[in-house]
Amino acid sequence: MSRTLHLAEQLISRPSVTPEDADCQAMLIARLAPLGFRCETIVSGPENFRVTNLWAKRQGNFKGSRPPSQADTEQVAPELIANGNAPAAKTLVFAGHTDVVPTGPLDQWHSHPFTPSHRDGKMYGRGTADMKTSIAAMVVAVEEFLAANPDPALSIAFLITSDEEGPAVDGTVVVCEQLKARGEVLDYCIVGEPTSVDKLGDMIKNGRRGTMSGKLTIKGVQGHIAYPHLAKNPIHLFAPALAELVATEWDKGNAFFPATSWQVSNIHGGTGASNVIPGELVVDFNFRFCTESTPESLQHRLQAVLSRHQLEYDLKWTLGGLPFLTTPGTLVDAVRGAIQAETGLQTELSTTGGTSDGRFIAKICPQVIEFGPINATIHKINEHVLVSSLDPLKNIYKGVLERLAAA
Structure with a gap:
């Protein structure tokens, strides 16, 4: 059996339904x-929602060019530091999550979601695509x-959390805050999210849109429906503003991002009578917004519409x-080169889709991309991956390591 498949x-x-890790990270520590x-x-997290995070790092041999941080030099021989001969090797982080979403109705699965099962060249199970096969491929690579x-x-690190599918407040963001506080310098990061669409390697994410939500309460005056002059209907009052907000062009996007979008997810008014x-x-x-807008500009423009009405x-x-x-640049080129060498594909750069933990890592790491298996069945009943894609995925991660180590 493939070592990647076995670990997966x-x-x-x-x-490991979020926030549970179910000893997945202990398994990784035993390998690393x-x-x-x-x-x-x-x-991290309260007693009823304990999150397990793993930060694992192997220091490179210091042939880099940037000065070392305090965190870099913790593993370096004191005589090298004293002599000023400890320039820091650059660091590549493999990031991911061991938690998975709930299974949904078990009777709709063709096999138990936590018993990996093989049918027609596919491996079925919760987390196969999102994203335990990516973690396995990273480790074996x-x-x-x-x-x-x-x-x-090249220094190599792993940042693994059990709070990506949940609220994401005690996971990667907590680790990043601690790394920043102690001066850890990160250079490159690959998040193993499932980004491929039709074939392994046909798409990577080199960015993500921002996300900002709002809960708006329009105030009216309750009353009998036969006496509207004695009441104030907030649904009627909001309708013109809603039409204007729907029609608003918030920005035009840019070469990397689609235009910012505004969508209503829930709307409720009435007593039931x-x-x-x-x-x-x-x-x-x-709002799912691009780099052409800021949270402040979007808030100001939306509130201006409400005030105007x-x-x-x-x-x-x-x-x-x-x-x-x-x-x-360096990371994108390395990933593209490794994908082409393994699959022959010219990968597409994309910033579409939802959010990921890359948004937290990008605050302390200048180059972050996401790359992983085909995402067609993520979060679905009978989630699966092609078994034939596992070792190519591992080979691509290994190819990135080789290219960055030689950079």
Whole structure:
């Protein structure tokens, strides 16, 4: 059996529904520690929602060009530091999550979601595509790379969380805050999210849009529906503003991002009775925004529309994440080159889709991309991946390591 497939099956067999890790990270530590990785478990969150995070790093041989940070030099011989001969090797981070979404109705699965099953060249199970096969491929890629390059001019790290599919407040963001506080310098990051569409490697994400939600409460006056002059219908009051907001062009996007979009996700008004004008209307909405807009500019423009229509309202904002972008350069070139060498494909750069933990890592790492298996069945009943794609995925990750070590 392929070593990548074997590790993937071991991980998929663990019922790590968010925020549970179910000892997946212990399994990874058992593989990484013998390779020279310093492994640190960071537990966060309240007692009823404990999140397990792993930060594991193996220091490179310091043939880089930038000065070392304090965190870089923790593993360096003191005499090298004293002599000023410890320039820092650049660091590549493999990032991912061991938690998975709930299975949904078990009777709709053709096999148990936490028992990896093979049918027609596909492996079925929760987390096969999102994203335990990526983690397995990353680990085996590192094992093979270090076997051939025991002293590379590249530091390698893993940032793994069990809180990506959940609220994402005690996972990667917590680790990134700690790394920043202690001066850890990151140069490149590959997030193993499933980004491929039709064939492995046909698309990578070199950025993501920002996300910002709002809960808007339009105030009216409740009353009898037969006496509208004695009431104030918030649904009627909001309707013209809603039409204007729907028609608004927030920006035109740019070469890397589509235009910012505004969508209503929920709208509720009324008591349930057919003869009562409601006293308020509650609207949930979301911006998915590009780098042409800021949270502040979008908030200002939306509130200007509400004020122009003389609405009385309350509005609460939640900023889920800022947009990030990695323009073509060292990391993108390395990933593109490794994909082409393995598959022959010219990969497409894209910033479409939802958010990922890349939004947190991008705050402390200048080059972040996402790349992983085909995403057609993620979060679905009978989630699966092509078994034939696992070793090519591992080979691509290994090819990136080789290219960055030689850069």
